Amino acid sequence: MIDNKKINKFSISIIKDLQKNNFQAYLVGGCVRDLMCGLEPKDFDIATDATPEQVRKIFKASRIIGRRFKLVHVFNRSELIEVATFRAGDDSSNNNNLIKDTSGKIIRDNIWGDLEQDTYRRDFTVNALYYCPISQKIVGHKDGMKHIHEKSIVSIGDPVKRFSEDPVRSLRAIRFSNKLNFKIDKDIKEAIYEKGHLLSDISNARLFDEFCKIFLSGMAEKNFNKLSSYGLSKYLISTDSERSEFTTNLIVESLRNTDKRLINGQSITPGFLIAALLWPGLIERSLSKGEINLRKFFRSMDYVLRNQQKITAVPRKFQSYIKDIWVLQLKLHSRIGKQPYKTLKHPRFRAAYDLLLLRERATNKKQDLGKWWTDFQKNDENIKKALINDLKEKNIQETPKIFGFSEELR
Numbered sequence: 001m002i003d004n005k006k007i008n009k010f011s012i013s014i015i016k017d018l019q020k021n022n023f024q025a026y027l028v029g030g031c032v033r034d035l036m037c038g039l040e041p042k043d044f045d046i047a048t049d050a051t052p053e054q055v056r057k058i059f060k061a062s063r064i065i066g067r068r069f070k071l072v073h074v075f076n077r078s079e080l081i082e083v084a085t086f087r088a089g090d091d092s093s094n095n096n097n098l099i100k101d102t103s104g105k106i107i108r109d110n111i112w113g114d115l116e117q118d119t120y121r122r123d124f125t126v127n128a129l130y131y132c133p134i135s136q137k138i139v140g141h142k143d144g145m146k147h148i149h150e151k152s153i154v155s156i157g158d159p160v161k162r163f164s165e166d167p168v169r170s171l172r173a174i175r176f177s178n179k180l181n182f183k184i185d186k187d188i189k190e191a192i193y194e195k196g197h198l199l200s201d202i203s204n205a206r207l208f209d210e211f212c213k214i215f216l217s218g219m220a221e222k223n224f225n226k227l228s229s230y231g232l233s234k235y236l237i238s239t240d241s242e243r244s245e246f247t248t249n250l251i252v253e254s255l256r257n258t259d260k261r262l263i264n265g266q267s268i269t270p271g272f273l274i275a276a277l278l279w280p281g282l283i284e285r286s287l288s289k290g291e292i293n294l295r296k297f298f299r300s301m302d303y304v305l306r307n308q309q310k311i312t313a314v315p316r317k318f319q320s321y322i323k324d325i326w327v328l329q330l331k332l333h334s335r336i337g338k339q340p341y342k343t344l345k346h347p348r349f350r351a352a353y354d355l356l357l358l359r360e361r362a363t364n365k366k367q368d369l370g371k372w373w374t375d376f377q378k379n380d381e382n383i384k385k386a387l388i389n390d391l392k393e394k395n396i397q398e399t400p401k402i403f404g405f406s407e408e409l410r
């Protein structure tokens, strides 16, 4: 039984309004699954037999969105609920209407259907449950409840075919198995090995969305490990397939750090994570005779970002942020005269300093630059001066050309 108190009130009111207008309406998918598993749903999605246009007419504050997958956003002051029309998936009756490409991938999916058809076009049995908060009944895939109790991710239909239609389902199976602590059905495992490579055809915008779901919802490290074990991490992170020890360490450190920040209620952004994930590739490309060459460094920033963008879009607003963090890495290595004061004042200082700490952790060797900056930022003017003078006395040479990156290279 689902406790209605755990359900978003606005979504219940939308369901009531749809039903008042003689349409069917249910909560569906992730929210029903999560409620059944005792988790707090991330969002509440609604499925209905009303077409997008009919939904749009009922709710003044609503908007039809999407092309590949048309649905309606219904909103109030602070919330937004997605209302999707029942769709007929890929059964023989409409096989010729679904628009697919040569590999079998569905490009357009806007053929309306009934609840039963809608059930079968969903990805996994545990995602194909529908809950009516008014009657408090659950309907949908006959095995959905069973598989929730068995803690198992099972494909609806042959996963090889379903993952060809939409290769992102491979990533979703892995993500859900970690999130719910469910095992992945054997057939799905095989389908991931067989069809995982089709992820290279998925649009970078869609993979960026998936990237965020996978790495920014508290399970980043676990998801990365499982993705790697299936050979899929390369479809989300563009560092070359042969990763150096430092690269792998930095990936793991930055994902672990993201998970920790979420637990501590600290802010997170894909920009920071991308800056960290791509850092090793950047410095490797910037080397010349064992040193960082600044000209190369600046040129490589765009190259490395572009490579990532080919696989997951990197929204424009993050690009200058990422570059700032990278350039600040160089500045953090330069502690002469007034430079540390300038660096400290930079609006991205904190993020850059966080990346420095991660880099140090990823080298497995004790380094003191991070500690120096920890002291420098937290202490008063006298100690700040002393910290800079101390470097002079110890005769620590720091010129913009010689950075201490040797630990980070292959």
Ligand code: ATP
Binding pocket: 028, 029, 030, 031, 042, 043, 045, 121, 122, 123, 124, 127, 128, 166, 168, 169, 213
């Ligand atoms: P979460 O929101 O926690 O990531 P979710 O299951 O709600 O999980 P959504 O992406 O919000 O995932 O999708 C809502 C529902 O739509 C899913 O539960 C599933 O039934 C269906 N769905 C989503 N993506 C696909 C897909 N690629 N193929 C088939 N069905 C899908």
Ligand code: MG
Binding pocket: 029, 030, 031, 042, 043, 045
């Ligand atoms: Mg959802």
